Amino acid sequence: MYIVIARYRARPETVGEVAELLPSLAESSRQEPGNLSYSITQDLDDPLVFLIVEKYEKATDFDAHRDSAHFKEIGISKIIPLLEDRQVESFNANLT
Template identity: 55%
Template sequence: MTQHYIVVATYTAKPETADQVAALLPQLAEASRTEPGNIAYSVARDLEQPHVFTIVETYVDADAFTAHRESTHFAEIGKEQIIPLLESRSVVGYEGDGVIG
């Protein structure tokens, strides 16, 4: 069994900015996957509400998630480009244990 930290984020884009958010999220995901503490980073777009996105992130621990939020790519892509395009966002962290992969 492996301890890990899971984050589930829901981003609700302004309807007129949904396609911009959809284009930026893969860039953020790609950069985030290179972080030393990142285990997985997945982005999904709601089929019925295409302005809603769910991001599931797995890190080795909560400190690795904190490092993610302090990273240059999160500041440049997440904070500066994506967040201003959103109506709302929710970010919830969970401790997990189990087999990853």
């Protein structure tokens, strides 16, 4: 399994818009081949911060996600320009 954790920090004036857009990105992403789960949380202490945890069968499934039309349309074109900061980490969960 391949896990991706993205931490988004919205600008104060865009947090509402980011919160409205993220569910549509998640819904489309959950339909992708190889996607096992896609969850979004908003920090209780700092509501500008969103944590996205994505699980895929393999790294190439995540690569396909980043190349998908919905990620380009919603993620890259709409959400990312509204952010103050964005950090993305990837993990290999196939360790035994």
